[in-house]
Amino acid sequence: MFFRQRAAANATLSYFFGCAGIGKSVAVDVVAGDEPWFIDEAEKAGVPISYVIDTHVHADHYSGSAGLARRAGAPYCLHESNRGRVSFDFTPLSDGQRLEAGNVLVDVLHTPGHTADSICLLVRDLRRGDEPWFVITGDTLFVGAVGRPDLAGREREMAAQLHDTLHRRLLTLPAELEIYPGHQAGSACGAGLSGKPASTIGFEKRFNPMLSLSRDAFVAALTAEIAPQPAEMERIVEANLRGIVTTAMSA
Numbered sequence: 001m002f003f004r005q006r007a008a009a010n011a012t013l014s015y016f017f018g019c020a021g022i023g024k025s026v027a028v029d030v031v032a033g034d035e036p037w038f039i040d041e042a043e044k045a046g047v048p049i050s051y052v053i054d055t056h057v058h059a060d061h062y063s064g065s066a067g068l069a070r071r072a073g074a075p076y077c078l079h080e081s082n083r084g085r086v087s088f089d090f091t092p093l094s095d096g097q098r099l100e101a102g103n104v105l106v107d108v109l110h111t112p113g114h115t116a117d118s119i120c121l122l123v124r125d126l127r128r129g130d131e132p133w134f135v136i137t138g139d140t141l142f143v144g145a146v147g148r149p150d151l152a153g154r155e156r157e158m159a160a161q162l163h164d165t166l167h168r169r170l171l172t173l174p175a176e177l178e179i180y181p182g183h184q185a186g187s188a189c190g191a192g193l194s195g196k197p198a199s200t201i202g203f204e205k206r207f208n209p210m211l212s213l214s215r216d217a218f219v220a221a222l223t224a225e226i227a228p229q230p231a232e233m234e235r236i237v238e239a240n241l242r243g244i245v246t247t248a249m250s251a
């Protein structure tokens with residue numbers, strides 16, 4: 001497989017990976033304005049863009065995913081809970097669904113907490129083995145931190161949901177599994193993020209301070225000091241729900 005991690009604006013991390021042999025690829029969490037980078041990378045790898053996925057409807061940046069999908073003639077994928085919320089056509093993803101990109105298989109995990117529609121993507125490369133190799137964690141689990149639970153209100157309820165998601169869906173995965181998060185240090189989407197853009201489930205279990213807390217302590221810690229919401233959040237969410245973002249808006 002090929003795999004690229006892009007350090008995008010506002011400490012966002014985007015991903016482009018796939019199977020060069022069979023010619024399929026997946027773009028994840030594209031920031032508006034970065035569409036040409038994905039098109040260039042696809043050309044360099046000699047593959048079409050097969051799927052464009054947002055791990056959730058973003059509140060901190062204008063998404064370029066729907067625009068890239070249109071340009072590439074690929075499906076734009078979001079969790080199915082966005083039906084009726086997002087006002088344009090998208091391909092709904094459900095928990096347990098598998099996307100095939102040649103020898104690369106992507107399993108969808110519904111992981112609510114940061115937002116109700118958050119998903120993680122569990123990726124395996126059949127050329128290397130049958131087991132998952134890494135998980136793209138969006139804003140659910142960061143290196144050294146977890147996602148903020150307050151962006152849609154109900155922060156205590158969402159924090160409790162995030163605790164359950166982390167312990168039931170992610171920390172039960174093999175320790176050696178790599179994690180690739182949606183942000184690194186400097187993001188408004190969480191507090192205490194590392195500047196290192198990758199880790200493993202095992203390392204985070206041992207050293208991520210949020211993962212050793214009881215459910216009550218986790219909720220208390222995560223809601224104790226909530227950082228200011230991202231600038232222009234309402235305008236950004238509205239634009240991402242309507243899919244009308246132009247690259248000029250990301251400047």
Ligand SMILES: [Fe+2]
Nearest residue numbers: 058059139189
């Ligand atoms: Fe987010």
